[in-house]
Amino acid sequence: MTVSYPRLAARTLRFTLGIPRSITVSPDGATVRYIRTPDGVTRTGQLWEHDVATGVETVLVDPVELLGDAGEQLSAEERSRRERSRESAAGLVAYDVDATGRWACFALSGRLWAVHLGAKAVTALPSVGAVIDPHLDPTGRRIAYASGGALRVIGVDGEDERALVSPESETEVWGQAEFIAAEEMDRHRGFWWAPDGKSLLVERYDVAPVETWFVADPENPEREPVAQRYPAAGTDNAVVTLWHVGLDGSRTEVVWDHDAYEYLGRVSWTPHGDPLLQVLTRDQTSSQVLSVDVSTGATSALRALASDAWVELTAAPRWTPDGRLVTVEADSSWRVVVDEVPVTPEGWQVRSIVETYDDCVVATASDEPAEVQVVRFGFDGSVTSLTEGEAVHNAVVGGPTTVVVRSALDAVGTTVTVHREGVAEPASIAVVSEPAPFDPRVTMLRAGEDDIRTAVLFPRDHQPGSRRLPVLMDPYGGPGAQRVLASARAFLEAQWLADQGFCVVVADGRGTPGRGPAWERMLHHDFAGVTLDDQVVALHAVAEAYPDDVDTSRVGMTGWSYGGYLSALAVLRRPDVFHVAVAGAPVTEWRLYDTCYTERYLGDPRTQPEVYDRNSLIPLASQLERPLMLxxxxxxxxxxxxxxxxxxxxLLAAGKPHTVLPLSGVTHMTPQEVVAENLKLLQVGFLKEHLNA
Known part of the structure; x- marks a missing residue:
């Protein structure tokens, strides 16, 4: 029986199962380790090892063998952590390796496990409660993990398990990232080992000031609602502090001006210098990079960053091996800065730092927004691109070995290659993902005066000029996410939508990543204006490029999350352009969204209520003239x-007909096969009905 594309996409987690992930390289470059599922449809991640010299791949950890018939059980804390990181896989989803390359550790089904890498022996260690986010100390002697609000430690031999720090109230948690850090600051860790393995920096947060919301399960009214501390815009955040904790449980608070700098954004601690922090003001217009004296807890400001809009948290500040400060900062471009001096040229947008050396950094960066290359930027101004082509690359380095992950526009699929210094031909690590049922046919355009990167897809059987098709805009469109990338896999769903009888348009307007700081900040205080206007510009550009193939009297929009907000906004504000919309999980009232994200872009609703009113969908309800599915x-x-x-x-109060589709038991992600399949089919049916497709 043929499986529909929506079901296959859900089954394969959008064709990501079977691709190596969480790649690490041993310090000597001899071994590459990674998580990979056994095939393209099984969600259970295994830990694998690739021998660089021989090319032999070995399974180190198979969760099915470890758990047997009992299967995997996740705690509520672990489910929440995975929701924050948008993790839909099972089995091993993360692991840690010590700096010596002797030990690995991981959490599985709430238990703590250690792997002796030389012997390839896996052992379940004694642990208390549900294990969260375990990490080895760099010397390979102990493992720390969070559990039950405490931070605990145990020897790799299973001896001396104990709590280092424990909560003193029900609202206090040690060793985990608070909701805001994990959801909006891309910081998922809550503790960091000292290079000598004798102490740690540990986050402590207290959610007592945060409002309690209740998420009910209407399908099962006998169940109590789940209480959740949710920091909505304009309300109190959790109180976050950082402590230096010794293995004997001694603790010293790390001191900075918490009243001025409320957010703990980044933490790093390497052998090359004192720990480094990046802290951020509540309004996010000012940030400091601080060094920490762990003996006293005192901090010293090394770098001050400021912006009239907001300071973006990028790669964590770090030291070069010879002790110079490296940051990624904004001027005309996102640039690597070493001891206050920019070392990467204008025009290159640095996205992440792969590795730092005395004379250069290796980074991922873009000189074309849709492409991501791995580049060596010399501190002497030299630029050496280590990858090329219409593709998206990432890399991991260990000693003389570099692993490059590549996804290109010319074919669906991901390659993982191992490059060893002195070896001419790279080796490959097997990718066992499910083959896509088709190849997307993507045309890239630059729309309007701003050269908005726009992808256009027609049905694969469409003959140019044979018929004028309805247009379906399929954006995310907001800050923090980029849709138009040189990766064919990114357009599989768009191609499937196009094959249902649409010209599908995906456009990354102002505010999306990849174009530099000024571009990203153009939507400051103006979600509703800037992001919608750019979708209109992209539509007009497509209509001009394909006058005989698109029908602008039949235009719809569909999207999820910010894309859902934008879709509902389109029919509410511009019914002259957009004729139907499907809005999935839309933010409709920004006062109901969280502090860090919302205040970064729209300010504080207590002092700038007019900005929130201007960007809310609720006041527009009476303007609905077009079909809308929520x-x-x-x-x-x-x-x-x-x-x-x-x-x-x-909408009901205004007498405006609309459709609401509630999904019982579904979170912000919809990984369930049946739900995902029928949801897509219902959306397409709604769009086709109202666009006469």
Whole structure:
């Protein structure tokens, strides 16, 4: 039986299962380790090892063998952590290796496990409660892990398990990243080992000041609602502090001006110098890079960053091996800065730092927004691109070995290659992902005066000029996410939508990543204006490029999360352009979204209510003239279902017909096969009906 594309995409986690991930390279470059599922449809990640000299791949950890018939059980804390990181896989989803390359550790089914890498022996260690985010000390002697609000430690031999620091109230947690850090600052860790393995920096947070919201399960009214501390815009955040904790449980608070710099954004601790922090003000217009004297807890400001809009948290500050400070900062471009001097040229947008040396950094960077290359930037101004082509690359380095992950536009698929200094031909690590059922046919355009990167897809059987098709805009469109990338896999769903009888347009307007600081900050205080205007510009450019192939009297929009907000906004504000919309998990009232994200772009609703009113969908309810479908998971703890319910109530009060599709038990992600398949089919049916497709 033929499996539909939506079901296959859900089954394969959008064709990512079977691709090596969480790649690490041993310090001597001899061994590459990674998580990979056994095939393209099994969600259970295994830990693998690739011998660089021989090319032999070996399974180190198979969760099925370890757990047997009992299967995997996840704690509520682990489910929440995976929701924050958008993790849908099972089995091993993370692991850690010590700096000596002797030991690895991981959490599985709430238990702690250690791997002796030389003997390839896996052992379950004694642990207390549900194990969260274990990490080895760099010397390979101990493992620290979070559990039950405490940070605990145990020897790799299973001896001396104990709590280093424990909560003193029900609202206090040690060793984990708070909701805001994990959801909006891309910081998922809550503790960091000292290079000598004798102490740690540990986050402590207290959610007592944070409002309690309740996420109910309407399908099962006998169940109590889940209480959740949710820091909505304009309300109190958790109180976050950082402590230096010795193995004997001694602790010293790391001191900085918490009143001025509320957010702990980045932490790093390497052998090359004192620990480094990056802290951020609540309004995110000012940030400091601090060094820490762990003996006293005192901090010293090394770098001050400021912006009239917001300071973006990028790669964690770090030291070069010879002790110079490296940061990624914004001027005309995102640039690597060494001891206050930019060392990367204008025009290259640095996205991440792969490795830092005395004379250069290896980074991922773009000189064309849709492409991501691995580049060596010399501190003497030299630029050496280590990759090339219309593709998206990433890399991991260990000693003389570099592993490059590549996804290109010319074919669906990912390659993982191992490059060893002195060896001419790279080796390959096997990718066992499910083959895609088709290749997307993507045309890249530059729309309007701003050269908005725009991808256009027609049905694969479409003959140019044979018929004018309805247009389906398929954006994310907001800050922090880029859709138009030189990766064929990124357009599989867009191609499937096009094959249903649409010209599908994906456009990355102002505010999306890849174009530099000024571009990203153009939507400051103006989500509703800038991001919608750019979708209109992209539509007009496509219509001009394909006058005989698109029908602008039949235009729809569909999207999820920010894309859902933008889709609903399109039919509410521009019914002259957009004729139908499907809005999935839309933010409809920004006062209901979290502090860090929302205040970064729209300011504080307590002092700038007019900005929130101008960007809310609720006041626009009476303007609805076009068909609108709202979809929302009732278990969503990120964009809570109240967003859709409040807009629906406002539409009903205004007498405006609309469609609401509630998804029982579904969070902000929809990985379930049946749900994902039927959801897509219902959306397409709704769009085709109202666009006469």
């Amino acid at each position: 979809i929302h998971g009732l278990a969503d703890d990120n964009v809570v279902a109240a967003h859709t319910l409040r807009l629906s109530s406002a």
